[in-house]
Amino acid sequence: MGFEGDEESASDVRQNSKFRLNSPIVQVALIGLVCFCCPGMYNALAGMGGGGQVNHKAANNANTALYATFAVFGILGGGIYNILGPRLTLFAGCLTYALYAGSFLDYNHQHSQTFVVVAGALLGVGAGLLWAGQGAIMTSYPTAKRKGTYISIFWSIFNMGGVIGGLIPFILNYNRGEAASVNDGTYIGFMCFMVAGALLSLAILPPSKVVRDDGTRCTNITNSSVSIELVEILKLFTNWKMLLIFPAAWGGNFFYTYQFNYVNGELFNLRTRGFNNVFYWGAQMLGSWGIGYLMDFSFKSRRRRGFFGIAVVAVLGTAIWGGGLANQLRYSRDDMLEKLDFKDSGSAYVGPFLLYFSFGLLDAMFQSMIYWVIGALADSSEILSRYSGFYKEYKAAGAAVAWQIDAHNVSYLNQLIVNWALITVSYPMLFLLVMLAVKDDNDTQDQAPEAALF
Template sequence: MGFEGGYNSPLVQVGLIGLVCFCCPGMFNALSGMGGGGQVDPTASNNASTALYTTFAIFGILGGGIYNILGPRLTLLSACSTYVLYAGSFLYYNHHKHQAFAITAGAILGVGAGLLWAGQGAIMTSYPPPNRKGTYISIFWSIFNMGGVIGGLIPFALNYHRSEAASVNDATYIGFMVFMSAGTLLSLAILPPSKVVRDDGTRCTNIQYSNVSTEVVEIARLFMNWKMLLIVPAAWSSNFFYTYQFNNVNGVMFNLRTRGLNNVFYWGAQMLGSIGIGYIMDFSFKSRRTRGFFGIGLVAAVSTAIWAGGLANQLGYSRNHKPDKLDFKDSGADFAGPFVLYFGFGLLDAMFQSTVYWVIGALANDSETLSRYVGFYKGVQSAGAAVAWQVDTHNVSFLTQLILNWVLTTVSYPLLVVLVLLAVKNEGEEKEITKGMEVTPASVKEVA
C-alpha cells in the first residue's frame, strides 16, 4: 500500500502532528534531558515535574474525552501554549530562584500535555491504514524526536564555554520558547478525524462529534477494561525511567556542555529505534499477531541487555560518591562507555513506547476509542512519572532506582504478549472492523 499525499491524508496529518510535537514536547524533552531543567540544583525541576505529571495523570485520562468533544484544533492550540509558559518559568527562575512559578507552570503544563498526547495518540493510531500503523508510528516518532535532537543542540551551542557551576543561560530558554510558540500556531493545521480519508476510501471515524455524558461513561469504563489493565505496567514504567536517566546518569556523570551533546544522540537514537521497530511491526511476518510477538520479544531482549549495562555502570558510583564530571573532549576512553549507555537508553525508550502504541493501535481503528485508550495510557504513564520525580527528590539511591526501572519494564512484556494473543486481530479479520467506514468520491472531494 502506498502513501497518499493530499492535505487530508493520514500521512500529511501524522506528519503535521509530528511537527507540532517536534516544537513542543520535543523541546520540553531537550529541556528535561539536561538534568534539573538546566539548573545546577535539580530541586525546582523535580518539584515542577511532580506537579506536571500529577495533573498530567488526571488530564491524560480525561484528555481523550475532551479531544472527542472539542476536536483537534481547539484542544491542541490550548495544550501547546502551556509548553511556552513552562519554558518561560525557568527563564524567570534563572533570575529570581523562586520555585512557585515553575511549580505552577508545571501543573498547568500537565493539563496541556494530557490534552496534547491524547489527541496525538488518537491521530497517530487511528489515521493510518490498519496494516501500516507501525510505519506511521515510526514516522511520527522520528519527526517528534528530531525536536529533541535540535533541542539538544541549543544548550550545547549556547553553553559551550560556561562553567559547570552555572545554570544554562537565558538564550537557551528563549530558544525553546520560540520553537514552542511555532508549534502552538502549527496545531491549527490539524484536521478533525471525520475529514481525514485514507487512500482505500475509508475514514478514520464515521462519528462527527461527542458529548460530555458519553465521554464520562466511556472513560469510567476504561478502569474495568481488561485490555487497559494489561497495559498498566507498561504505561507506568514508560516515563518512570526518565528521572533516573536524565538526572542520575546524564545529570550526574557529564558536565554542562556534554549533557547537551548527549541529548542530541539520545533523541537521535530514538529515531533509529522507532524506525527499526516500526518496520518489524509492519513487515517482518505475514501474521500481525506473529509480528506483535516477535516485536515484543525483541524489545524485551534489548531491554535486558541495556539495563544490565546500566547496572554495570551504576556499580561504579552512588549518590554519596558521585563521579568526576565527564567531558566529551577531555575524558577520552572514560567517556565512551557511559555515552553508549545513554544512547542505548534512548534507543530502548523509542522501541518500548512504539511497541506499546502499536499494540494499542491494533486494538481498534476508530479515533474515538483510540483517543480514550491513549489517554488512559498517558494518564497512567504520567502517574508513574510523578512518583519517579519524588523518588529522586527524596534521595532514594541510584541503584534502587535502576532496579525499580528494570523490574517494571520487564514485568510489562509478558502482559503485552497476552494482550496481543487475546485481543489483536490478524489482517483477514480486520476487514470486519473497517466495514461500513467507506466514503464516496463526492465526500472525499468535499474535504480535500
C-alpha cells in the first residue's frame, strides 16, 4: 500500500479547509461519531444493569462470551486493520453491535439466553476490529503536541452516544418506574443508531490519504500481510512496554460490572438508571476534556505532562473509590436498600448519584490518560493499531473474568476491593513506562504547529 496523490504540494493542502474529509480532525470526529452510534449505545445499554433486564444472568453470560472473543480479536484486530483497511474492518465490526441489541429485543419475548450469548460472542469479534482501528486513528493522526486534545475530541463525541443512549430508556420508560425490564422500543432505538454507525464507518479514509494542514502525511504506510502481522503481534507479548501497560489494561474494563450492576443497577429503579446514565456519560465528556488539556498543555516537557496526568488520575481515583467503599458498606447481596427514584427519593438520592457520576468522570480520565501514553510510544498507524489491540485484548480478558465473578455471586464488597486494587497497581507501572519510554526529544519530530482546532 503506498501513498496516493503525492504530487499534491504542502501549500495546496494548506489552502484547503481544515474540515476537508481527509483532514485528521475530521477523521477523528468521524470515528468518534461511529463510536457514538455503536459502542456509545452499547455502553448505555450495559449501563442500565443486566442489559435492561431484571435478571442479570443472560447479560452476564453474554458479556462473558463477548469479552472472551474480544480478548482474542482485540489483539488480532490491529493486524486485520492493517491488512483490510479501515472501511471493511470498521463496517463489519459495527454490524455486530446492532445484532447484540436485537438479541435483547428477542429475549424480551422468547426469554432464551442462546441468541443473547451467541450475539455477545459475535460482538466480541466486532468490537476487537472496531477498537483496534479506532485506537490507530485516534493516536496516530494528530501530532505529538496535540494527542491529548484529539483524544478528548474523540472521547467527548463517543460518550455523547452514552448520553443520548441514556435518554432513550429514560424517556421510553419514564412512566414505568417500577417495571422490571425495558420495553421493545428501547432496543429498537439502540439498533437504529448502531446501523447508522455502520454506514457512517464507510466514510473513514485509509491513513495514506489523510493529510495534516501543514501538508505532512499522518503515517508511512508499508505493505502488510498475514505473516507480517502474526510475527509483529507475537512480539507484543515480550515487549516490555506492553507488559507495563498490562495492569491498566486488565483493570480498564473490570470495574464496569460493579458500577453498572451494583451501583446503578441495584440502587436505582428503572427510569432512574437511564437518567443516571445521561450524567455518567456526560461526566466522561468532562473528564476527557480535563485530562486531555493537562496532558497537552500543563508543562512544556512531554514527560512531565505524562507524570502529572498520571498523578492527577491516581489522586482522584483513590478519593472516588474511597467514596465507593463508604457507600458499599451500607448494603450487600443479602441486605439490599430500597431502590431510589430521582424524583421521589429526595436527599437520599444525591449521594449515590454523585458517586455514579464520579465513576464516569474517573473512567474517562483513566482511559484517556492511557491512550495518551500509548500514543506517546510511537507515531506509526501500523504500530499503534497493534498497541491499541494489545491494550483492548487485555481489557476484554479482564472484563470476561469480572462478569463471571459476578455470575458466581461474589460479594459486592469483594468486587469493589478487587477493582480498586487493580486500578491502583496500574499507576506506578504507567509512571515507570513514561519515565523509560516517553522522550521529550519526540517533540522535535512534530511537524509545524497546528492552527486552532475550531
